[in-house]
Amino acid sequence: MRILGISAFYHDSAAALVVDGDIVAAAQEERFTRKKHDAGFPHHAAAFCLEAGGCDMAGIDHVVFYDKPFLKFERLLETYLATAPRGFRSFRMALPVWIREKLFQKGLLRERLRRIAGGEAWNGSLLFTEHHQSHAASAFFPSPFERAAVLTMDGVGEWCTTSLGVGHGSRLEITKEIHFPHSLGLLYSAFTYYTGFKVNSGEYKVMGLAPYGEPRFAGLIKDHLIDVKDDGSFRLDLSYFDYCTGLTMTNGRFDALMGGPPRKPEDRLGQREMDLAASVQAVTEEVVLKLARGIARSTGERNLCLAGGVALNCVANGRLLREGVFENIWIQPAAGDAGGALGAALAACHGIAGQPRAPRHGQRDLMKGAYLGPEFEQERIEAGLAAAGARFETLPEQQLIDATAEALADGKAVGWMQGRMEFGPRALGGRSILGDPRSPTMQKVLNLKVKYRESFRPFAPSVLREDVAEWFELDGDSPYMLLVADIAEKRRRQMTAQQQALFGIDKLNVARSEIPAVTHVDYSARIQTVHADTNPRYHALLSAFKARTGCPVLVNTSFNVRGEPIVCSPADAFRCFMGTGIERLVVGNCFLRKEDQDPALVQDYKDRFELD
Amino acid sequence: MEFLSELWRFMRARKKFWLLPILLMTALFGGLIVLTKGSAVAPFIYTLF
Structure with a gap:
């Protein structure tokens, strides 16, 4: 069928x-x-x-x-x-x-x-199907569990904003729902709007900004904006929000409570926005934890499946895992x-x-590693690149892996397009830009010269599954980059008193571990474990990089610039390569050096896309 | 016609017949807006859609 x-x-x-x-x-x-x-x-x-x-x-x-x-x-x-x-x-x-x-x-x-x-x-x-029924099905049916509790959270579907249920074999039953206008996703979006980011796309920036701040508004949020019960059910005080009736997320009463108007998009980010982000993140984590504890109590299940936009909050997911409310957690990679x-x-x-x-x-x-999108045969790749005017050489597998690992060890930014495209918002080694995580300047270079995005935004590491526990405080699978865990204690660097006293984005310029490019200011990292069975070529590349450097970790960011969808075809990849500071491009078995390309093909790429 | 019969079935299933007069008014009012306005593009607000 x-x-x-x-x-x-x-x-x-x-x-x-x-x-x-x-x-x-x-x-x-x-x-x-x-x-x-x-x-x-x-x-x-x-x-x-x-x-x-x-x-x-x-x-x-x-x-x-x-829906x-x-x-x-x-x-x-x-x-x-x-x-x-x-x-x-x-x-x-x-x-x-x-x-x-x-x-x-x-x-x-x-x-x-x-x-x-x-x-x-x-x-x-x-x-x-109903919106949250779709989310719940996407969370449970592909999961590795025979039976599990299911939790979905997002902005809003039809009426439902949060659903709790149980899956067993082919059966999936929703047992409890929280309805609009009470929504954890909309609370997060309200702060996304208030801190000057775009609703529906800037939420992950708020999450990335949170570790720079102190949650000094968390008490205010819990006292005035959201009433959370012990089982995690909640109600918002709608007198502070405008989304039911107006054209914005928050209103004047919200501004008065938080002590000022919303930040204008692209205005300078200050400590206040960082503290606001830290506060809404802290409250979100608390609600998610309470919901999870509630559903664990009521169902007695040991496994949990998550989906819905809020399930993309990998910091909350990591905390859920660490707190041990459930023995196992599985999150749908395309949770949105x-x-x-x-x-x-x-x-x-x-x-x-x-x-x-x-x-x-x-x-x-x-989910087959979430590699469910289109792929291009070698002949089509060569034809596509040739048609775009690219100069490339075609290398056999091992030579290709070696040349790429060499370029990465040399500190070059590499565009990596292999196999089937990922389904979901994360690049997982199918359409990725890769870099050396040991470099103290890689984070800044990638943000400003390659991705053209805000300098505060962290990058995520890909790590060989077999080595994850050596480098991170995690000893399990995280194939979809949806869990955050800390860098292993032994890989961290001691900070001086002067460095510890730094605030906000200044913190980022301090190398805090052996892999500073993927170490956030709170020592956390959004981890992707790479598995030989789902992405053998990426696994081979990481192994080759490890053989050269002793480090089984790479910086992995999506193959796009700010505001651009992740590349799909060889032509998209070549365009992005020529429009950014990417120095090597590897598509299938084709290997491209930036210095070999026709300078006439360099394009102004940065302003082509509307900022997200 | 299919749309109307589905709408009727929906109201029966949801036991919300009280929506009927509101729907009629909305259709009238909406029809007027659509007829008197060139664009049906609404601003991007989270919960509108």
Whole structure:
């Protein structure tokens, strides 16, 4: 049975194909259209999934959309009704979109599916799952567990903002929900807005900023903004927020409470923003921990599965793991709305079509390392690069690995595009920019000359799975870069009293460990463990780098610049290579040096994308 | 027609018939806005969509 899952019309559109319970393909539309967070119907992603599955629309048994538009409209109407006449302006602006399009999504979907079917009407079954049901399915069904508690948290779906449930075999039951307007995701987004970042994309910047600050506003948040009960359930005091009725996340009362207006985007970041970030991060962690403890008590389960945008908060995930509330935690790598496409397909596969879930025998998970996107054969890579005017040499496998490891050990920034593209927001060694983590200047160089992004933002390490415990305070799998743990004590460097007294971003310039480029100011790191079975070539590269340097760790950041979707094709990779300070590019077996390239192909890349 | 029958089934399933007059008013009001306005592009606010 072939099931195509779709998420679209909000943000991060995606498609996923599940065949008899096996996840065959999944991709986000933004990677094809080159438009960050593309919300349009995922034509390209769906066409790719069909191609990967070797079928056309006629071969698809069900198409499943990841949420229920009528339920969402009901929430909108009831919210406006409850707050009238205050929300009239926002209501007036929302209404045309709904009247023209969103209420008629079923027809719209059929029409778009017809286009993918080459103009032929597609009359197969079109199903809709609830937003959090999709998230929960994406968390439990591909997980390595036979049974588990399931927790999903995000901004808002239809009504639900947080759901708790239990999965067992092919059954998944949601047992408790917290409804809009009370939302942990929206609380975090309110602070994202207030600290001057873009809602829906700047949340991870707030998380990265948090370690620079002190949580001095945490008490204020808990006293006034959120009431958290012992089981983790919570209510927000809506008199401080504007998102139900207005066009911003917070209001004047919120400003008065926090002692000033929101920071303007691109204004200088100060200690205050860092403290605000640290505070909302601390409160979020507390709520997540309480929710997890509550669900552990009520279900008695030993395993936990997580999804929803809040599950991308890898600092909270790391804390959850360290506190030992559950023996094992598994987080869906595409935890945001893109992953809803996969969850919708899996929910239909096991829940509606009744297909049994394959028993788990201690294997890791069914996500195939999240390498579920398009890949390019060597011939296509060479043709693509040649067409773009690239000068390259084609090397055999071992020579390629050696040349790349050598360049990295020399301190060069390397663009690395291999195999299938990742599904989800993280680059995991399929579409990555790599660097030497031992270099004290690598973090700054990558941020300012390669990625063109804010200098405070940390980088993540990739480490050989077998060596992770030697370098980090973690001895488990973290293949999707969704767990944060500290650098191992023995790898840290003692700070002088003068260095310890530094504040904010000045802290970052101090080398705090043997691998300073991936050591955040609080000694934490967002770890990706690399496994030989899911990404053998990346594993071989790390092994070669270790053989040269004694260090089994590399800096791994996504292959893009600020505001750009991660590269998908060889042509995208070459464009980004020529527009940034990347010095070597490795695509398939092709090896490119920046100095060999035609200088006429260098382009101004930095301003091409809208800042995120 | 399919849309109307689905909307009816939705209200039955959710036991929210009281939404009907509001929906009618919304359709009227929304129709007016759509007819009198060129663009259906709304600002990017988290919960609108």
